[in-house]
Amino acid sequence: MTDTLRAVLGCEHPIIQGGLAYVGNGLLAGAVSAAGAFGQVGSAGRTPGSLSDEIEIARERAGDKPFGVNLPISEHHDIGDYVAVIERTARHLRAVSLSAGNPRPYIKRFQDCGLKVIVVASTVEQAIKAASAGADVIVAEGYEAGGHNGPAEITTMALVPQMVRAVSAPVAAAGGIASGAGIAAAFMLGAQGVQMGTRFVAASECIAHARYKEMLIRGEAVDTCVMERSLGRVTRVLKTPLVQRILELEAAKPGFAALAPYIGGERNRAAAVDGEIDEGWLNCGQGVGLISEIMPASELIARLMAEARLAVREGMGALGME
Ligand SMILES: Cc1cc2nc3c(=O)[nH]c(=O)nc-3n(C[C@H](O)[C@H](O)[C@H](O)COP(=O)(O)O)c2cc1C
Incomplete structure (x- = not known):
């Protein structure tokens, strides 16, 4: 057994x-x-x-x-x-x-x-x-x-x-x-x-930076989205200003090289650890609406x-x- x-x-x-x-x-x-x-x-x-x-x-x-x-x-x-x-x-x-x-x-x-x-x-x-x-x-x-x-x-x-x-x-x-x-x-x-x-x-x-935690407390399920689909990847993140820009770019399927400056891990670190929310991306699941x-x-x-x-x-x- x-x-x-x-x-x-x-x-x-x-x-x-x-x-x-x-x-x-x-x-x-x-x-x-x-x-x-x-x-x-x-x-x-x-x-x-x-x-x-x-x-x-x-x-x-x-x-x-x-x-x-x-x-x-x-x-x-x-x-x-x-x-x-x-x-x-x-x-x-x-x-x-x-x-x-x-x-x-x-x-x-x-x-x-x-x-x-x-x-x-x-x-x-x-x-x-x-x-x-x-x-x-x-x-x-x-x-x-x-x-x-x-x-x-x-x-x-x-x-x-x-x-x-x-x-x-x-x-x-x-x-x-x-x-x-x-x-x-x-x-x-x-x-x-x-x-x-x-x-x-x-x-x-x-x-995680206090601003990230604050976003989790305020966030609802509709505040997450998937980025990197144009590259065959599925990454669930919060809709930050940078993520909105990434999604707009992805609509034209520009390929990895064009997206690389935005989707790299350093942009995740900048937002998640340093609190630079507008210029970065943050991993987050749809259960976020339950966090208060x-x-x-x-x-x-x-x-x-x-x-x-x-x-x-x-x-x-x-x-x-x-
Ligand atoms: C901030 C964050 C970072 C994550 N990083 C990793 C990782 O480095 N390796 C991994 O296997 N999964 C990673 N995951 C996935 C989690 O380990 C876990 O499987 C997932 O978050 C479960 O879904 P939930 O966010 O709805 O609880 C990450 C998830 C979040 C939210």
């Missing part, structure tokens, strides 16, 4: 904090894990040295609780340097999550270091391939999610139950989940947990779990199962 998601990750609550490019810092990952969920240090937008430093910060903050690292494969030209950091620090880590690329060459390699491997998938086919290569957990990430999504644009609601049926590894649902009701719904679809991104950007410990407060990760996780339990009870009542 397959282990449950909580058993694989060694955490009390079935909530994974997703990799967060530029803003997935060690303090946030450590605080999430210390609160009983599963925090992850992001590697996108970091040098290998900075990843190593943030892992150390997460380790101090998490205490004896497990945490992981996210490795978006195609984001790193020098991926070997990041793999080396993860291998060197593996004794402090519980898991690595692989996204944005072919995970197959890395799964066994990380497992041989004693790590569990989480693979982020956006189609059933990807999930089957990852599971057959030995992935310990599959994240089913739907089109509602903040950041880079799969080009098939399958929604979380449709994707999760189909993935659960196709693989025996535990599945965590991701995309558009920003409340306890979303967590409860994920369980009803057969998932054993969730991965959340946007909601954690608004946690107190996250280094900034709070510490511990409070957020306690609140999400209480809301999820209440939602399950109310659902049972609605089904006449009280």
Whole structure:
């Protein structure tokens, strides 16, 4: 029998904090894990040295609780340097999550270091391939999610139950989940947990700029859009002035070279970390309309779990199962 998601990750609550490019810092990952969920240090937008430093910060903050690292494969030209950091620090880590690329060459390699491997998938086919290569957990990430999504644009609601049926590894649902009701719904679809991104950007410990957090509090689902479609990519972001300009340019399908000055990671960093909102872009999922407060990760996780339990009870009542 397959282990449950909580058993694989060694955490009390079935909530994974997703990799967060530029803003997935060690303090946030450590605080999430210390609160009983599963925090992850992001590697996108970091040098290998900075990843190593943030892992150390997460380790101090998490205490004896497990945490992981996210490795978006195609984001790193020098991926070997990041793999080396993860291998060197593996004794402090519980898991690595692989996204944005072919995970197959890395799964066994990380497992041989004693790590569990989480693979982020956006189609059933990807999930089957990852599971057959030995992935310990599959994240089913739907089109509602903040950041880079799969080009098939399958929604979380449709994707999760189909993935659960196709693989025996535990599945965590991701995309558009920003409340306890979303967590409860994920369980009803057969998932054993969730991965959340946007909601954690608004946690107190996250280094995201105060203006970014403010936009998450004020934002509604209609304030996100998808950019980079003209390049065959799907990136869900907030509608900033720069993003509006990118969409206008994309209408003429100008190609990568013409868009490169606007869509690069430095424009993400400028807005997300330095608060230069008008000149940058910000990853954000459609669940943004559910965010109304900034709070510490511990409070957020306690609140999400209480809301999820209440939602399950109310659902049972609605089904006449009280
Ligand atoms: C600010 C931000 C940055 C992200 N960066 C990454 C990343 O570097 N690697 C990755 O695998 N996923 C990344 N994601 C996706 C999240 O890990 C997660 O799967 C997604 O946010 C879930 O959907 P939600 O935003 O609706 O909660 C990012 C999402 C956000 C909001």
